[in-house]
Amino acid sequence: xxxxxRETRLNAAFVKLADTLIDDYDIVDLLHTLVExxxxxxxxxxxxxxxxxxxGQLQLVASTxxxxxxxxxxxxxxxxxxxxxxxxxxxxxxxxxxAHSGDSWPAFRTEALKQGxxxxxxxxxxxxGQTIGTLNLLSTSVGDLNARDALAAQALSDVAxxxxxxxxxxxxxxxxxxxLQRALDSRVxxxxxxxxxxxxxxxxVDEAFNAMRGxxxxxxxxxxxxxxxxxxxxxxxxxSALG
Amino acid sequence: MSPGAGENFSRSDSNPDRSLSARFVAxxxxxxxxxxxxxxxxxxxxxxxxxxLAARIDDLQFALGEGPHWDxxxxxxxxxxxxxxxxxxxxxxxxxxxITEFGVGALFAxxxxxxxxxxxxxDLYRSTVEPLTEREVTEAVALARDVxxxxxxxxxxxxxxxxxxxxxxxxxxxxxxxxxxGMILVQLEIDATEAFARLRAHAFAxxxxxQEVANDVVQRRLNxxxxxx
Numbered sequence: 001x002x003x004x005x006r007e008t009r010l011n012a013a014f015v016k017l018a019d020t021l022i023d024d025y026d027i028v029d030l031l032h033t034l035v036e037x038x039x040x041x042x043x044x045x046x047x048x049x050x051x052x053x054x055x056g057q058l059q060l061v062a063s064t065x066x067x068x069x070x071x072x073x074x075x076x077x078x079x080x081x082x083x084x085x086x087x088x089x090x091x092x093x094x095x096x097x098x099a100h101s102g103d104s105w106p107a108f109r110t111e112a113l114k115q116g117x118x119x120x121x122x123x124x125x126x127x128x129g130q131t132i133g134t135l136n137l138l139s140t141s142v143g144d145l146n147a148r149d150a151l152a153a154q155a156l157s158d159v160a161x162x163x164x165x166x167x168x169x170x171x172x173x174x175x176x177x178x179x180l181q182r183a184l185d186s187r188v189x190x191x192x193x194x195x196x197x198x199x200x201x202x203x204x205v206d207e208a209f210n211a212m213r214g215x216x217x218x219x220x221x222x223x224x225x226x227x228x229x230x231x232x233x234x235x236x237x238x239x240s241a242l243g
Numbered sequence: 244m245s246p247g248a249g250e251n252f253s254r255s256d257s258n259p260d261r262s263l264s265a266r267f268v269a270x271x272x273x274x275x276x277x278x279x280x281x282x283x284x285x286x287x288x289x290x291x292x293x294x295x296l297a298a299r300i301d302d303l304q305f306a307l308g309e310g311p312h313w314d315x316x317x318x319x320x321x322x323x324x325x326x327x328x329x330x331x332x333x334x335x336x337x338x339x340x341x342i343t344e345f346g347v348g349a350l351f352a353x354x355x356x357x358x359x360x361x362x363x364x365x366d367l368y369r370s371t372v373e374p375l376t377e378r379e380v381t382e383a384v385a386l387a388r389d390v391x392x393x394x395x396x397x398x399x400x401x402x403x404x405x406x407x408x409x410x411x412x413x414x415x416x417x418x419x420x421x422x423x424x425g426m427i428l429v430q431l432e433i434d435a436t437e438a439f440a441r442l443r444a445h446a447f448a449x450x451x452x453x454q455e456v457a458n459d460v461v462q463r464r465l466n467x468x469x470x471x472x
Contacts, residue, residue, distance in 0.1 A: 199429040
């Protein structure tokens with residue numbers, strides 16, 4: 001991506017995210033938008049955002065694709081991979097060449113290479129010295145993110161952190177943990193709704209996700225509320241509307 | 244407290260984790276707490292109690308089949324009874340007469356949820372007649388949300404003899420399990436809570452893991468419509 005296009009795109013992404021934060025937004029939807037914008041701006045092919053649950057276990061909350069293969073890479077990444085190292089150290093982890101990254105993460109390395117990914121950049125979501133998750137960008141080519149892109153990735157990750165914490169303006173104790181758990185639980189509800197929709201419309205679960213997101217957009221609803229309506233069977237998205 | 248209190252407390256309290264219920268007692272102005280989870284269709288296990296009276300109340304709600312616990316489980320929303328004697332006599336007569344003698348003033352029940360599935364209930368009691376403030380209710384809901392994944396893991400481990408994973412995702416967070424729950428609820432025209440119970444019951448009966456059953460459902464190798472009742 002040329003420098004001008006990249007800067008324009010980066011500015012546009014910040015404007016878009018800031019606009020979202022002003023409205024009554026859906027956190028999972030916001031994080032999806034963020035991951036999509038990041039992959040476009042930094043010219044990588046896939047991305048995923050992980051949040052830590054109460055046990056410090058990283059869970060995939062948003063990714064550029066809902067397809068099982070990318071989800072699998074991200075889950076391996078969260079079990080033993082650059083993602084978990086980034087989370088533990090609170091510092092970015094850049095693997096410029098996954099094929100020559102040693103034996104630290106055999107399962108992740110094998111799966112990433114099998115799917116054609118050769119480099120990964122993981123950046124922490126930080127809040128006052130605490131790391132609450134990581135943003136992971138996967139590229140099909142070998143090489144590092146340059147220093148400027150790394151800064152931009154950190155800035156976008158900080159926006160995600162703000163988004164998670166601002167979702168509800170509560171000032172209770174332990175609010176960080178609660179917002180995280182809320183986002184993770186929202187993700188569970190979305191998975192249940194994907195199941196309902198895929199069964200009703202005879203579509204794949206990843207198609208079901210896109211259908212739900214499209215419905216949320218066109219009806220100006222939060223993704224969480226759409227998912228809730230689908231599981232509770234008060235919203236029906238008919239197959240003909242799926243495109 | 245009567246000498247017999249807790250004698251029926253054998254519904255598989257084999258693995259009680261006091262710390263889960265202790266958190267509610269530490270953070271809220273209540274006297275005691277118990278946490279129970281749905282193990283499979285119609286069966287529940289108490290996984291944590293803070294004290295003997297909490298265990299006794301829990302026991303009685305199970306034995307009598309009435310109380311705020313059941314309403315929270317059924318409706319998936321909190322049930323607040325700040326004055327048990329005033330309200331409970333009408334709605335839960337047996338429970339009320341059984342426990343007011345122990346000096347229980349108020350009962351509060353909060354469902355443990357994972358997405359749309361109710362996986363269990365946190366039962367709180369207070370020795371005084373006094374409501375929880377709005378802020379305290381918010382906090383109790385947040386605490387319930389926080390302990391829900393742990394409670395679910397307990398329930399699955401208890402029901403299926405599955406060892407908790409040491410590496411990778413905890414079983415309850417694997418996406419296929421939730422997706423399969425959604426598919427089963429359509430296949431059987433039931434709600435999410437019941438669908439999840441069926442999923443687990445099938446795994447248990449077949450001697451395979453919940454994850455394996457879920458994979459079969461999502462891959463459309465298994466349809467719960469085709470299973471015998």
